[in-house]
Amino acid sequence: MDKNKEKSIGIVKTEYFNFDKLLLECGKELKNVTLAYETYGALNEKKSNAVLIMHAFSGDANAAGYHEGAAKPGWWDNMIGPGKAFDTDKYFVICSNVIGGCSGSTGPSSINAQTGKPYALDFPVITIADMVAAQKELVSHLGIKKLLSVAGGSMGGMQVLQWAVDYPEMIASAIPIATTMKHSPQQIAFNEVARQSIMGDIAWNSGNYYNAVQPERGLSVARMIGHITYMSDKSMEEKFSRNLKEKAYSFSFTSDFEVEGYLRYRGDSFVKRFDANSYLYITKAMDYFDVSGKNFVKEAKNKDAKFLVISFKSDWLYPSYQSEEITKQLKLRGYNATYIEIKSTYGHDAFLLEVEDETRMIKHFLERVQKEAANG
Amino acid sequence: MDKNKEKSIGIVKTEYFNFDKLLLECGKELKNVTLAYETYGALNEKKSNAVLIMHAFSGDANAAGYHEGAAKPGWWDNMIGPGKAFDTDKYFVICSNVIGGCSGSTGPSSINAQTGKPYALDFPVITIADMVAAQKELVSHLGIKKLLSVAGGSMGGMQVLQWAVDYPEMIASAIPIATTMKHSPQQIAFNEVARQSIMGDIAWNSGNYYNAVQPERGLSVARMIGHITYMSDKSMEEKFSRNLKEKAYSFSFTSDFEVEGYLRYRGDSFVKRFDANSYLYITKAMDYFDVSGKNFVKEAKNKDAKFLVISFKSDWLYPSYQSEEITKQLKLRGYNATYIEIKSTYGHDAFLLEVEDETRMIKHFLERVQKEAANG
Numbered sequence: 001m002d003k004n005k006e007k008s009i010g011i012v013k014t015e016y017f018n019f020d021k022l023l024l025e026c027g028k029e030l031k032n033v034t035l036a037y038e039t040y041g042a043l044n045e046k047k048s049n050a051v052l053i054m055h056a057f058s059g060d061a062n063a064a065g066y067h068e069g070a071a072k073p074g075w076w077d078n079m080i081g082p083g084k085a086f087d088t089d090k091y092f093v094i095c096s097n098v099i100g101g102c103s104g105s106t107g108p109s110s111i112n113a114q115t116g117k118p119y120a121l122d123f124p125v126i127t128i129a130d131m132v133a134a135q136k137e138l139v140s141h142l143g144i145k146k147l148l149s150v151a152g153g154s155m156g157g158m159q160v161l162q163w164a165v166d167y168p169e170m171i172a173s174a175i176p177i178a179t180t181m182k183h184s185p186q187q188i189a190f191n192e193v194a195r196q197s198i199m200g201d202i203a204w205n206s207g208n209y210y211n212a213v214q215p216e217r218g219l220s221v222a223r224m225i226g227h228i229t230y231m232s233d234k235s236m237e238e239k240f241s242r243n244l245k246e247k248a249y250s251f252s253f254t255s256d257f258e259v260e261g262y263l264r265y266r267g268d269s270f271v272k273r274f275d276a277n278s279y280l281y282i283t284k285a286m287d288y289f290d291v292s293g294k295n296f297v298k299e300a301k302n303k304d305a306k307f308l309v310i311s312f313k314s315d316w317l318y319p320s321y322q323s324e325e326i327t328k329q330l331k332l333r334g335y336n337a338t339y340i341e342i343k344s345t346y347g348h349d350a351f352l353l354e355v356e357d358e359t360r361m362i363k364h365f366l367e368r369v370q371k372e373a374a375n376g
Numbered sequence: 377m378d379k380n381k382e383k384s385i386g387i388v389k390t391e392y393f394n395f396d397k398l399l400l401e402c403g404k405e406l407k408n409v410t411l412a413y414e415t416y417g418a419l420n421e422k423k424s425n426a427v428l429i430m431h432a433f434s435g436d437a438n439a440a441g442y443h444e445g446a447a448k449p450g451w452w453d454n455m456i457g458p459g460k461a462f463d464t465d466k467y468f469v470i471c472s473n474v475i476g477g478c479s480g481s482t483g484p485s486s487i488n489a490q491t492g493k494p495y496a497l498d499f500p501v502i503t504i505a506d507m508v509a510a511q512k513e514l515v516s517h518l519g520i521k522k523l524l525s526v527a528g529g530s531m532g533g534m535q536v537l538q539w540a541v542d543y544p545e546m547i548a549s550a551i552p553i554a555t556t557m558k559h560s561p562q563q564i565a566f567n568e569v570a571r572q573s574i575m576g577d578i579a580w581n582s583g584n585y586y587n588a589v590q591p592e593r594g595l596s597v598a599r600m601i602g603h604i605t606y607m608s609d610k611s612m613e614e615k616f617s618r619n620l621k622e623k624a625y626s627f628s629f630t631s632d633f634e635v636e637g638y639l640r641y642r643g644d645s646f647v648k649r650f651d652a653n654s655y656l657y658i659t660k661a662m663d664y665f666d667v668s669g670k671n672f673v674k675e676a677k678n679k680d681a682k683f684l685v686i687s688f689k690s691d692w693l694y695p696s697y698q699s700e701e702i703t704k705q706l707k708l709r710g711y712n713a714t715y716i717e718i719k720s721t722y723g724h725d726a727f728l729l730e731v732e733d734e735t736r737m738i739k740h741f742l743e744r745v746q747k748e749a750a751n752g
Contacts, residue, residue: 026625026627121629124627125627125628125629182618183618184609184612184613184618185612185613185615185616185617185618185633185634185635186604186607186609186612186613188618188633188635188636189600189604189612189635189636189639190604192600192631192633192635192636192639192640193597193600193601193604193639195629196593196596196597196600196639196640196643197573197597199629200577200593200594200596200597201576201577201593202578217572217576217577218576220572220576221569221572221573221576221597224565224568224569224572225569225601228562228565228566228569231562233560233562233692233695236560236561236562236565237560237561237562239561240561241561242558242559242560242561242564242666249402249664251402251500251501252501253497253501253571253575253656253660255568256663256664257561257564257568257663258561259561259564259565259568260564260565260568263565263568263569263572264568264572267572280629284629287632287633288625288632290618316609316692319609
């Protein structure tokens, strides 16, 4: 067993929670909803030590630990486990795949019971609030009345804010990371280009590709654009510079530079694990996300709720000024909110990579929250 | 005649210069080369007042004035004309379409005399140095031994630097704007994604689409990506914010937001005027561009050569630090180099929009250069 595995929560398994229906923001009802989820650690007797983790755009329920036979652990394994930031010796950690996704929860690639075929574009357009409403069903099903914390980066952070807006009485604290209170036109623009790339691929076929191959070229290009926005100018320079794959320019349209090879590899591997229609639905949910102004967290009855807002200096996709605005609006409404900008050259990816700083901050924050919840 | 037309150089016409062959950096020879070009103002007797303007990625020879019947003037009409930054009452201004392009100069959509068909991918991969070598033929053909100045923004700025590297004895001054001395991995990455979008469109057909329709969807997505990089987060916020096209979210995949409509419109109109293969060739030329280190401008015999380096604060595609590096390297080699960062929220597009500041700086700079050239 290697050192990483030793520190990990170990072998984990995805579970499935089914419920009858969910009324969506668009007015439609989603029936026979399944949420894929995982839990790590033990729920205490008072059911007061639960932390809900929410994943980013392409994440899934496997936040930590190894699936049987898997070479790689969950997407935030470096943050969740015994002695880690989200310490499974102390906390009961839950993570579920968002609805609209393609990793076990109900989404456009799921079978529509009414037709016996995959939903495709008959799947209703969902929002961040709908994702969170589904999570609330899961949390209640697990018998938890109040979460010690909700935490997540990027789109996970949007869900964190949505929890604070919609169910403030159900959270003792919240940790939005590398996120925004509303998708900006630039953020919408990158998503729209990705969607156009997918929908422009002839294989997309208006979303009806489930009996054939999915729009791999369009989806791959969409993912390549994503990866550029997840890194920074500087981290690309540090990782690739102008390094060539071969000794000299090819004077052709094969990939000359390492950065080109990296992007193509990332695009190619993504299409093997992600559904193109889910890409459309989840990016649309992000674009619709706007809890600014009158939609923001209300002046709380529950003024004890604590917020830890984290951003990263080189993140230009969800720049620090957006986290500063979240913090300001929380403080204006009387919340106990701490904001930290972590120095990093990793860009948006930093929320997955700057483990040491994040661990220290989150660990201390959760300990304080737990102590005060016990005293309260 | 409206006010804009009044200030303009007026009706202009594209001319064509043909020459036998050009030895390219890749080792191949391009035969029967045509350069589309325009000139404005009059060449003086000493032939000492010529300024060569070089266009950016998707530009053409029509830098100023109106083509017969055209509603819009050339791409830098606000900078070139009587009394303007490049004052046609004083200077003889030349602009030519780059080789590899699709606006009159020889490129992949031109007829290959050997086959009687468009070159398509049989067109050799060209470089910024090749573009400049072709321009040098044109300048010599016009009987000019030394240019008063070479100027251009973005890819135009790369050509400016290449002139200084390859033909230092032929320029009295140079004005590189919003550019870099080498394409960074992030800049390469954006170009590579655009190329993959084009080549992933089934209509591309390995470049052989000239007897059918070109890969419009792939080319449109490429252009949309481009437009995001040409603007800034802030200019998008100022122009579009989260404004909707209709009163409410559509809960569908039509374009809800104004920014989406803008990008789609830009993509759709681009495919009507630009050749997809030219997109591939010209972006590759930019990606190969690297005049850093030992490739940079040599310690000049001609130490009188003056440089005016301009960048824009919100330009994140060709950020200011890259212009600062150009200036530093010029000064290290003993050149008279002035650097100015113009405050702007327009992003990379600023070089086409910040006319007032650019005009003042360039006007004074050219006057000094001309005076010293006359005294020298």
